[in-house]
Amino acid sequence: MSNGNGSVRIGFYVCHCGTNIAGVVDVKALAEWAATVPSVVVSRDYKYMCSDPGQELIQQDIRDHHLNRIVVASCSPHLHERTFQTATAKGGLSPYYFQMVNIREHDSWVHKDKKAATEKAKDLVRAALRRVVFHEPLEKKQVPVRSDVLVVGGGIAGIHAALTLANAGKHVYLVEREATIGGHMAKFDKTFPTLDCAACILTPKMTAVRSHPNITMWTLSEVAEVGGYVGNYHVKVRRKPRYVLEDACIGCLECIEACVYKQAKVSDEFNLGLGKRKPIYIPFPQAVPQVVLIDPETCIEFKSGKCKKTCVEICADRNAIDFKQQEEIKEIEVGTIIMSTGFQTVDAARIPYYGYGAYPNVYTSLEVERLINASGPTGGEVILRDGKKPKAVGIVHCVGSRDENTNRWCSRVCCMYSLKLAHLIKEHTDAEVFNFYIDIRTPGKGFEEFYCKLLSEGVHFIRGRVAEVTDWALDPSEEGKLVIRVEDTLIGRVRRIPVDMVVLSVGLEPHADADEVRRQFNITCSTEGWFLERHPKLAPVNTFTDGIFLAGCCQGPKDIPDTVAQAGAAAAEALVLIDAGHVELEPNTAYVLEDECSGCKSCLSLCPYTAIAYHEEKKKAEINEVLCKGCGVCVAACPSGSIQQHMFQDEQIFAEIEGVLAHA
């Protein structure tokens, strides 16, 4: 490639972008004006510079006119910088002899006055024309990508991503906060719209994770620290004590039976407090790993140290119980990371007029999943807290969704799971079931058909946002009942529906600590708190941080089919990086002018990437080009001005500033 020596010969191109730019900026005048600028050899306007003929134009001109600098005034560099750099390189120049000017987002899209917009375009172009003179040919640096992958969160998203990668021969670290993998899906009874048993389709995948030679699964663990960059992340994982040795426990569960607590007395988290467990327990029968754990908050040995330790006795030679187990920090090196941290359901008590917490027979949908589930606290019987079977059940849709007071978004899954629960409750109890909905949203495959099936099953549908769930009675039929007050918008009347049980279809929202987590991984969140994808359509599993991908509900509410599809896509994106073997990094790194460095070390502590070392013999700072991310902190901080940065040289920046200001 040409090194650009000799006199500077600039080719300038202004793009019409259809009417996007040409509708506001006088592109002809701009090209004519640019032609008069010294060093500009060719100046053209063209309808679509990003098109093949547009790119061809650049390449042809480089050859015909011996151009050695290219400036294109068009859209955002985010969109087409790479396109034009490639065209420049194809023409035989270093791609770094190219400079882009954004006269669309920064000019034509935000201004109406054509004359002023054209003048502004000239200023922006002048800046680029002056800057490009000082450009240098640079080489992209390549860094290797480690093939190990970290998957954060062991719900169905994390499980599927981990298995996909492991099956492709990559080593996966799957980190899960809870004592078992499985996430929310493990709590469900059936899945919509096919009504296949959630456990039947999930547990084989869970055990596959456990037994896969390529997967290291860490439960009761959280990511403590993330460092490094794409291809080379250093991660510290905090493994909380389980007080049971995972390798020694065989999951016989005899210790639970033997526990000095004869009755299970502790509120059972997995069953959302509807059931009881002992201090030594397993979250649910098919938990993975099939290893018990001890809750130090309620275990007598932890409280008094004077327990008979019947659990240890029965475990005998296995010696799996270890009251002295400590927290452990594991350090791993991975090339890519998949975030699959999931969601939390809205706390129904935030909506006081629905009576959750005030009336015992108001349940959340997740609680009802556990009631229906055969391995749940009632063995699959839908019964109220007093043991009675409900004769009438009201399901309130959109609780904590589509609501200015809680969350504005549609949680996407509630309509379908409400329909599913309506079907299952009817099947289990033969109760009258009422659905209270704003709109029924069933856009998935087989979803609308499922809705039609429910209609024919005799489930009642009342269109209206429920005003309140209360126990004030107007007539004897309401005595002792929960009354759902709602405006039935199809008949235009306020109705009062007395029921025995109310199910609140709670929406999905980001985890309470989602913001902390995203800071830790240096990824971005939407205003709602969901992890943000790089592009909503074209890069839905990428983040703005290279090498970190999204799967499942941490990116936004979605059902199981979409979650699994996204998890597969995230795994594929990770594989792209791994199999390429290396990533190219922009050569925008900082470097030390050795002669001028006084060795004051002030840059060392400032570097967020620990890319600067101090050379003891030379007594100079040294920058590791591979570690440098080009943030520019050291460049600004260096007291002697002896640190420079490629692509942001002083002379380039000053030329640019002068170019903008030369207008006046």
Add this chain to the structure above:
Amino acid sequence: MANSTSGQEKKSYLYFPGCTMQATGIAYGESVRTLFRLLGLQVEELEDWNCCGATSYMSIDERAAFVLSARNLSLARQAGPRDLVVPCTACFLMLRKTQEYVRQYPSIRQEVEGALKQAGIPPMGPVRVRHPLDVLYSDVGVEQIRAKATRRWHGGRLACYYGCQALRPYAEADQAYNPMRMDELLQAVGVTTVDFPLKTKCCGGSLTGTIHPVGVRLNYIILKEVARRGAQAVATMCSLCQFNLDAYQSEMREEAHEVFDVPILYFTQILGWALGGDFRSLGLHRGIAGRNLIGQWFTTPKEVEAYV
């Protein structure tokens, strides 16, 4: 009240009576003033106050209503850095709404400021508009009320009825949906309050005047539940709620085939009585329904007086 202010800093408030405290809600105004006096709180009526702008103004010309409220807020600001106590919930809401709308909407701010300027009135400033429920709960406190009570409640169980205007949309006097402060204050003087899910439901508002049967029906729903919950009377904090529930009980006999004779009290009357207030100075002679019970409960035998 011998020990009303001993050892306590005297707090001073501005008082905005509005039209109601001189008309249908006169007992409310009387009891608020008496109670505040018994608590040793200074209350000075806002001088030269005018209509708050609620009722017909608000529904016909919102801007005019804002300007009327703004003049009151300007007067309050000039009268010194004191909180403006507003018992009438319609006035309370109107004044708060004016503050919020002027803050949020530049066009309303311009219009209001322009009108004040034209009339030569200084601009409205940051005035804290407060409902007596909030003042009694937050500034005085349940413990003070308990300590200062000289009479123990010997009447029936009460349903606390908060209404809507003091709680929504500005939930400053108490929580918007499950308020408890009136319950707590009354419990402090020995009242048993019932769990009352209708405590913030509509009393009928001005519907009793416009679409009368609908208004009376809404009254009926509340009174029926009061009885169902085993309460013998209602404690209110809004003059419109009090009036609606009090005035139409005889009509329900025909509409609902039920006879109600339920005292509809202001919570300030009960607290004032507990603190030693006098029957007439608390406006207890003004109620319509449940006169017998009011007579029994509030004309105290001497042995009850002795309670400290």
